[in-house]
Amino acid sequence: VVFVFTTQSLVHGAEVIKLKAANYLPVTHPMSLLSGWFCDEIKKRTNGRVEVTYHAGGTLLSPVKMYDGVLTGITDLGFSHIQYTRGRFPVMEVFDLPLGFPSGWAATGVATDFFNKYKPKEFDDVHVFYVTTTGPIILQTISKPVKTLEDLKGLKIRAVGQMSDIIKALGGLPVPLPMPDVYDALRRAVIEGVTVDLSTLKYWKFAEVTKYVTADWQLGTGITFYWVINKSKWNALSPDIQKIFTEVASEAREKQAALWDQMDIEGRDLFTSKGGQMIYLSDAEASRWIKAVEPVIGEYKKSMVSKGHKEAEVDAWVKYIKERIEYWHKEQKKRGIPAPF
Numbered sequence: 001v002v003f004v005f006t007t008q009s010l011v012h013g014a015e016v017i018k019l020k021a022a023n024y025l026p027v028t029h030p031m032s033l034l035s036g037w038f039c040d041e042i043k044k045r046t047n048g049r050v051e052v053t054y055h056a057g058g059t060l061l062s063p064v065k066m067y068d069g070v071l072t073g074i075t076d077l078g079f080s081h082i083q084y085t086r087g088r089f090p091v092m093e094v095f096d097l098p099l100g101f102p103s104g105w106a107a108t109g110v111a112t113d114f115f116n117k118y119k120p121k122e123f124d125d126v127h128v129f130y131v132t133t134t135g136p137i138i139l140q141t142i143s144k145p146v147k148t149l150e151d152l153k154g155l156k157i158r159a160v161g162q163m164s165d166i167i168k169a170l171g172g173l174p175v176p177l178p179m180p181d182v183y184d185a186l187r188r189a190v191i192e193g194v195t196v197d198l199s200t201l202k203y204w205k206f207a208e209v210t211k212y213v214t215a216d217w218q219l220g221t222g223i224t225f226y227w228v229i230n231k232s233k234w235n236a237l238s239p240d241i242q243k244i245f246t247e248v249a250s251e252a253r254e255k256q257a258a259l260w261d262q263m264d265i266e267g268r269d270l271f272t273s274k275g276g277q278m279i280y281l282s283d284a285e286a287s288r289w290i291k292a293v294e295p296v297i298g299e300y301k302k303s304m305v306s307k308g309h310k311e312a313e314v315d316a317w318v319k320y321i322k323e324r325i326e327y328w329h330k331e332q333k334k335r336g337i338p339a340p341f
Helices: 002-015 030-045 066-072 092-096 104-118 163-169 179-187 231-235 239-273 283-292 294-306 311-335
Strands: 017-023 050-055 077-081 126-133 138-141 156-158 173-175 193-196 212-215 224-230 277-280
Touching: 017 030, 030 050, 030 077, 030 224, 030 239, 066 077, 066 126, 066 224, 092 104, 092 224, 092 311, 104 126, 104 239, 104 311, 126 231, 126 239, 156 179, 163 173, 163 193, 163 294, 179 193, 224 231, 224 239, 239 277, 283 294, 294 311
Parallel strands: 017 050, 017 077, 156 173, 156 193, 212 277
Antiparallel strands: 077 224, 126 224, 138 193, 138 212
16 A cells, blocks of 8 residues: 555656746745736736745845856746846847837836747747846936936946946946846945935835936936746647646736836835935936937947847837837827836
């Protein structure tokens, strides 16, 4: 009897597909909770045939090592963003440019359209559940209000990826730091500011250590995240299980798109309630900033041409993105989805 019982356990064990998922965001962060929801939903909808063990808060992989971790099987599913591994996702890095993304909800619509239309080869070695782009990146400073380009000159600002070039073009000094190190660097004044979305004021507690926010949203740069699974693990799943994953991913992306704006609004409101000062650029000043960062777009174009793309091709990406920004921005207003700007 004992022998039979053991055999049945082994058979049952073989039926359950066990996977690991990793996210570097703090355990209580809404986007970390969303990845957790994704994993729970998979188990529920597959009736326990798939179990995804979720490792949040960077316990399994740091954001920088996430993509390689998926490729090498340290994790099966991974969530991170493209600015951590500059040059790794050159086509999607077009979303790091100052192209005027007005909100995370709209930017995620644009990123999804772009990804589906151009299918960047750089993601061929994984299966992509979805890409999602934040609301506009803004400037937060600890002690100096930045109202003009001149105010930014020489300030040490945390920036990664293409954001480093943007900060440089605006006259600041970019300092690359992983997000988990930023709070302490701001608190100890190792850096004088950070350039990220508004949500971080609440969800990374930056409202505790910054006094000023320069809402330079007109530049409209976003940070594009990816949620991916190891390709061989994906290919090993049966079509009906793949279908469940795809459905859950589609729902998660919708939730994430709405979450960007919700978190940005919460971040802004918390910041002002603590006495933080929001600085909005006048149209004339915003135009100066937009003009100052134009060379960054030119440099990106040059680097893509050196990688074998045609200039006309890159121009077509930018044109398409701008058209889709207009479409999704209108759509957001039409649907009455609240936005921070």
